[in-house]
Amino acid sequence: MKVKTAVLYYHRVYEKKCDINLLCVTPKKFEQQMKYLKKNFNILRFEEDWTRSDRDSIVITFDDGYLDNLTYALPILEELQIPATIFVSTGTLSDIRELWWDELETLLLTDGDYSDVFRLQDDIYNCEWRTDTYEFRLNCYKALHYLMKNHVNPLKREKWFEQLWKWRGETRYVNTGNSTLSDRTCQELAKSKYITIGAHTVSHPSLAKLKFEEQKSQIQQSVAYLENLLQKKIDMFSYPFGVESIDFDESTIAACKVSGIRKAASVNEGLWQEQLNPYAIPRNSIGNWGLYEFKSKINKLFGKEE
Numbered sequence: 001m002k003v004k005t006a007v008l009y010y011h012r013v014y015e016k017k018c019d020i021n022l023l024c025v026t027p028k029k030f031e032q033q034m035k036y037l038k039k040n041f042n043i044l045r046f047e048e049d050w051t052r053s054d055r056d057s058i059v060i061t062f063d064d065g066y067l068d069n070l071t072y073a074l075p076i077l078e079e080l081q082i083p084a085t086i087f088v089s090t091g092t093l094s095d096i097r098e099l100w101w102d103e104l105e106t107l108l109l110t111d112g113d114y115s116d117v118f119r120l121q122d123d124i125y126n127c128e129w130r131t132d133t134y135e136f137r138l139n140c141y142k143a144l145h146y147l148m149k150n151h152v153n154p155l156k157r158e159k160w161f162e163q164l165w166k167w168r169g170e171t172r173y174v175n176t177g178n179s180t181l182s183d184r185t186c187q188e189l190a191k192s193k194y195i196t197i198g199a200h201t202v203s204h205p206s207l208a209k210l211k212f213e214e215q216k217s218q219i220q221q222s223v224a225y226l227e228n229l230l231q232k233k234i235d236m237f238s239y240p241f242g243v244e245s246i247d248f249d250e251s252t253i254a255a256c257k258v259s260g261i262r263k264a265a266s267v268n269e270g271l272w273q274e275q276l277n278p279y280a281i282p283r284n285s286i287g288n289w290g291l292y293e294f295k296s297k298i299n300k301l302f303g304k305e306e
């Protein structure tokens with residue numbers, strides 16, 4: 001019998017009012033989910049050789065490196081003795097800014113007074129959006145998110161943020177609810193024997209859109225930064241955004257291989273089985289689900305009906 005492994009991925013363990021990208025699982029629900037997994041499954045580490053397991057297993061991962069992984073997730077993981085791998089984007093470790101999608105959310109989708117229109121001035125994407133209702137702003141958010149993810153480099157993104165803050169009529173501030181790890185808190189997290197840190201690039205680009213050399217540099221720089229910070233070998237990786245042939249492709253995999261990465265995680269859904277490519281490990285997104293929904297999704301993943 002071939003045993004199966006389901007790799008799960010989370011982003012945040014946090015209670016947040018506005019969570020447009022559905023990144024948060026509340027601490028209470030996360031604890032329920034972990035207790036259920038601990039009781040019913042073998043839980044493996046991401047970096048382990050999964051073929052050695054003799055029963056169906058679960059692997060827990062987190063992407064991006066939010067501070068709540070330390071403050072809310074870690075105590076639960078330690079209490080239940082559950083290992084997890086956290087893939088950290090290193091650009092945010094020394095940056096006081098929010099991740100750009102969070103900053104966009106802070107700018108467009110939180111409470112406050114909004115003017116009627118946002119006009120983006122750009123040499124290619126001169127656009128304007130109505131912004132007088134939440135629905136219009138959501139529309140603007142989605143368009144800007146799409147452009148920032150797929151067509152805009154970090155330098156231009158910064159220019160757009162300057163325009164957005166000007167439009168909001170506020171001095172740029174950081175929404176502390178969206179804090180990411182710093183050098184120090186990342187070290188603290190890595191000290192736990194239950195935590196493995198993996199890399200997730202420097203600036204979180206959709207890698208397949210970059211030239212090979214740029215992809216390599218994003219991977220190698222994030223690995224080198226973490227190795228220096230943590231004084232540990234870093235050879236696990238997850239692709240930002242993670243969709244195969246959109247966010248990573250053959251060239252990305254080649255860039256991982258020459259950078260010493262041994263395993264890389266995608267967001268292709270499904271189970272891992274022995275013959276699958278270790279550079280395109282499927283993972284399954286976990287939402288802010290109560291126990292009933294969580295159980296049913298996990299069992300479905302393993303092809304078991306309740």
Ligand SMILES: [Zn+2]
Binds near residue numbers: 063200240241
């Ligand atoms: Zn990510």
